[in-house]
Amino acid sequence: MTTIENKKTFEIKNLDLFYGETQALKQIEIPIYEKEVTALIGPSGCGKSTFLRTLNRMNDLVESCKITGDVKYHNENIYAPQMDIIGLRTQVGMVFQKPNPFPMSIYENIAYGPKCQGMKNKQELNQIVEESLKKAALWDEVKNRLKESALSLSGGQQQRLCIARTIAMKPEVILMDEPTSALDPVATAKIEDLIVDLKKDYTIVIVTHNMQQAARISDKTAFFLMGEIIEFGDTNFIFSTPKHKQTENYITGRFG
Amino acid sequence: MTLRQHLEEMIEDLKKDVAHMADLALSNLKEGLDAFKNSDHDLAKQVIKKDDEVDQYEEEIAKQALKIIWREQPVASDLRLVTGILKLITDLERIGDHASDIAEMTLHLEGGINKRVLPITSHMAQIVEEMVLLSIKALVQVDEKTAKAVIEKDDEVDELFQQLILKMTTELKNDKIDANELIYVLMVAKYFERVGDHAVNIAQWVIFIVKGTHKNTLLF
Numbered sequence: 001m002t003t004i005e006n007k008k009t010f011e012i013k014n015l016d017l018f019y020g021e022t023q024a025l026k027q028i029e030i031p032i033y034e035k036e037v038t039a040l041i042g043p044s045g046c047g048k049s050t051f052l053r054t055l056n057r058m059n060d061l062v063e064s065c066k067i068t069g070d071v072k073y074h075n076e077n078i079y080a081p082q083m084d085i086i087g088l089r090t091q092v093g094m095v096f097q098k099p100n101p102f103p104m105s106i107y108e109n110i111a112y113g114p115k116c117q118g119m120k121n122k123q124e125l126n127q128i129v130e131e132s133l134k135k136a137a138l139w140d141e142v143k144n145r146l147k148e149s150a151l152s153l154s155g156g157q158q159q160r161l162c163i164a165r166t167i168a169m170k171p172e173v174i175l176m177d178e179p180t181s182a183l184d185p186v187a188t189a190k191i192e193d194l195i196v197d198l199k200k201d202y203t204i205v206i207v208t209h210n211m212q213q214a215a216r217i218s219d220k221t222a223f224f225l226m227g228e229i230i231e232f233g234d235t236n237f238i239f240s241t242p243k244h245k246q247t248e249n250y251i252t253g254r255f256g
Numbered sequence: 257m258t259l260r261q262h263l264e265e266m267i268e269d270l271k272k273d274v275a276h277m278a279d280l281a282l283s284n285l286k287e288g289l290d291a292f293k294n295s296d297h298d299l300a301k302q303v304i305k306k307d308d309e310v311d312q313y314e315e316e317i318a319k320q321a322l323k324i325i326w327r328e329q330p331v332a333s334d335l336r337l338v339t340g341i342l343k344l345i346t347d348l349e350r351i352g353d354h355a356s357d358i359a360e361m362t363l364h365l366e367g368g369i370n371k372r373v374l375p376i377t378s379h380m381a382q383i384v385e386e387m388v389l390l391s392i393k394a395l396v397q398v399d400e401k402t403a404k405a406v407i408e409k410d411d412e413v414d415e416l417f418q419q420l421i422l423k424m425t426t427e428l429k430n431d432k433i434d435a436n437e438l439i440y441v442l443m444v445a446k447y448f449e450r451v452g453d454h455a456v457n458i459a460q461w462v463i464f465i466v467k468g469t470h471k472n473t474l475l476f
Contacts, residue, residue, distance in 0.1 A: 211331065212329055215331070236476050237476060239331045239332060239335075240331070240332065240335060240336070240468055240475075240476035241332070241336070241467070241468035241474075241476055242332050247332075248332050248333060251331050251332055252260075252330070252331060252332050252333065252334050253259070253260045253263075254260060
């Protein structure tokens with residue numbers, strides 16, 4: 001059976017990252033494929049969230065952070081001096097561990113980004129809000145209360161709102177840092193369904209501590225340990241026949 | 257005890273139960289052959305009854321394996337071992353059935369048996385017993401090399417079965433064997449040949465447990 005390899009959205013090579021004197025990432029080399037879900041797993045402090053944040057230059061906000069190597073997004077090194085960082089973060093959106101809606105209405109949460117980009121047309125904004133909420137599987141639950149505060153939503157709804165807010169910016173890639181760790185199983189299942197659905201249109205990279213979640217929703221899995229990628233490959237193989245003893249030990253709960 | 261240690265203990269217990277199930281099936285197989293050789297109807301009936309115990313083992317092991325799956329959601333080597341065991345106990349159960357089948361032949365065969373054809377059958381029985389024992393050793397030690405040795409050994413069984421057919425054809429031509437007897441002896445030998453095949457199947461599941469491939473096909 002021949003398989004056609006997907007296009008690479010990101011290609012990371014020789015990536016080293018230091019926080020001051022401490023090396024947090026060592027010689028990272030992986031591709032991120034278009035319209036796939038890539039899961040990053042590993043014990044706490046192994047560098048997976050740090051790596052996730054290198055993909056849209058969120059680490060720039062950490063003063064002591066130093067990065068060498070290549071993070072190529074569509075063949076362009078995003079750490080090149082001429083890089084448009086705002087443009088990059090529009091293309092590569094992010095959803096965090098704890099739902100963080102803005103303290104404003106549901107509608108305004110979604111419209112905020114497009115408005116900042118200069119969109120004023122009310123009709124267009126309405127359309128974006130509706131489309132984004134629909135894509136985030138939240139529309140039916142909030143369509144009659146768009147004016148209400150986003151903070152009145154449940155945790156799971158807030159997280160889907162944050163995903164809708166990211167979608168409103170029409171990104172290509174969505175980075176998710178443990179997006180369900182603060183949610184109950186029902187809300188988690190909704191987010192997981194949503195991720196699988198979003199894969200049709202977006203490239204998704206997700207950090208998760210939930211092994212079953214990685215197994216259920218991802219196409220590729222990277223196992224991080226002490227700043228290195230020990231193993232990267234098809235999720236199928238990582239969870240059934242991992243090549244490295246350390247991967248085996250981690251996913252079967254022998255350590256970590 | 258950590259949860260991981262608890263899982264390892266459950267998996268070890270599962271392996272021990274498979275070994276006990278294999279011991280029981282093999283002991284029935286031996287007694288089945290003894291009953292057949294000696295036309296011992298009482299022993300034959302006991303063997304047939306004891307097959308229920310083998311069946312109970314299969315159910316118990318399946319229950320334990322399913323419990324590990326729902327409770328622990330095993331992955332990687334744990335997943336391969338638990339699912340491999342779930343598959344191979346079917347073969348062990350069939351080995352038990354064949355012991356019972358052989359005992360059943362005893363009840364159908366009136367009178368004595370042509371002693372000239374028995375050594376070949378006994379030799380087959382001895383080799384398939386070794387194969388089953390070896391396949392269980394391969395499982396307990398999760399050892400591909402031992403599993404492959406089982407698969408190679410199956411040729412000897414097939415060869416003996418061919419020899420037996422040849423021998424019986426000659427005996428039949430020379431009017432030295434009763435046609436009725438021939439049928440039953442041949443069936444018994446065929447059951448032993450099938451036991452060899454089941455040992456091969458078990459060995460193939462052991463290779464899956466080691467590598468994730470079954471008969472050279474990647475199952476994941």
